[in-house]
Amino acid sequence: MTAVPSFPPLFTGLAAGPANPFRIACDQARRGTDAGLLAWSIGPERLRAALVLAPETPLEASMAAYYACGVGLQNALGALAPPEVAVHMEWTGGIRVNGGHCGALTVAASSRDPVAVPDWLVIGLDLTMRQPPEWEPGETPDWTALFEEGCGEIDAVELLEAWSRHTLVWINELDSPGGRAKLHREWEGLAWQRGAVVVHTIGGARLEGQFLGVDEDFGMLLKSEAGTSLTPASKLIVED
Numbered sequence: 001m002t003a004v005p006s007f008p009p010l011f012t013g014l015a016a017g018p019a020n021p022f023r024i025a026c027d028q029a030r031r032g033t034d035a036g037l038l039a040w041s042i043g044p045e046r047l048r049a050a051l052v053l054a055p056e057t058p059l060e061a062s063m064a065a066y067y068a069c070g071v072g073l074q075n076a077l078g079a080l081a082p083p084e085v086a087v088h089m090e091w092t093g094g095i096r097v098n099g100g101h102c103g104a105l106t107v108a109a110s111s112r113d114p115v116a117v118p119d120w121l122v123i124g125l126d127l128t129m130r131q132p133p134e135w136e137p138g139e140t141p142d143w144t145a146l147f148e149e150g151c152g153e154i155d156a157v158e159l160l161e162a163w164s165r166h167t168l169v170w171i172n173e174l175d176s177p178g179g180r181a182k183l184h185r186e187w188e189g190l191a192w193q194r195g196a197v198v199v200h201t202i203g204g205a206r207l208e209g210q211f212l213g214v215d216e217d218f219g220m221l222l223k224s225e226a227g228t229s230l231t232p233a234s235k236l237i238v239e240d
Contacts, residue, residue, distance in 0.1 A: 002042050005157045007164045016041040016048070022124035025050035026108050029120035038164060042156045045132055045145070049160055050124040051167070060114040060217045062121055063233035064174055066107045067187045067218050069123045070095070072167030073105075074190050076159055079166075081151045088192040091211070091220045092200055092236060095127065096192050097151075100144030103127035106238055114234045125163065129156055180216065188213050198222070202235050 007013050014037055016024050021039035028037055035054035042048075051069065055062035070089040077087050077097075088096040093105040106124040128145040146154060170186075173179035188194065191213065199208045200220075209222030209229065220231040 003157045005161045008168050011036045011038045014039040021048050021050040025052050025122045045130045047127045047156045053121040058115050059118050059234050068170035069167050071186050075166035076162035080154050089190045090192045098149045109237050
């Protein structure tokens with residue numbers, strides 16, 4: 001039986017069982033639940049969680065919380081995983097462990113209007129603890145799991161607790177002087193393929209260019225023959 005995780009005082013846990021915590025959190029947000037609700041689900045192969053936030057800034061600026069959750073996860077793994085384990089974050093939300101795809105962050109909001117203050121923002125975490133037993137070794141070389149990367153001793157409940165603590169620190173940091181700049185520097189240090197040529201399909205549009213980094217609102221900067229383009233982070237908002 002999975003232990004019940006302990007969260008920081010500002011967070012309220014909601015066990016989702018086998019259900020999708022991201023869908024549950026979005027549904028609760030639409031019903032007007034308080035910010036800080038953290039729905040979670042832990043199984044043999046996956047750790048899933050979703051955090052409800054109530055932004056006080058326009059959507060584009062509020063997307064910084066999405067990247068704060070990514071840095072919070074890296075900090076949590078940095079505290080629990082062996083020191084040789086490398087964790088990177090894709091701009092689109094993918095989580096890379098020792099170069100392999102190990103999960104993703106997802107984000108939904110009450111509005112997609114970048115200049116409107118959304119009623120709620122939900123950030124979901126889906127992390128692969130172990131690969132499914134039906135997967136043959138080498139069948140999916142770009143996909144991995146924490147167990148396969150030397151993190152088999154990490155307890156999923158402890159990791160979830162650590163993620164919540166580190167994430168809260170970074171979200172609070174956004175309200176402090178210089179906090180956004182600090183998060184910006186921290187995230188760019190973890191950015192997967194920064195400086196490399198990347199290809200993304202976002203909103204049906206194919207984007208290709210050298211990934212230069214992110215702007216102050218974590219929009220993606222790509223350099224191509226046509227010049228430097230900016231893709232706002234709010235383009236990553238999904239339908240729950």
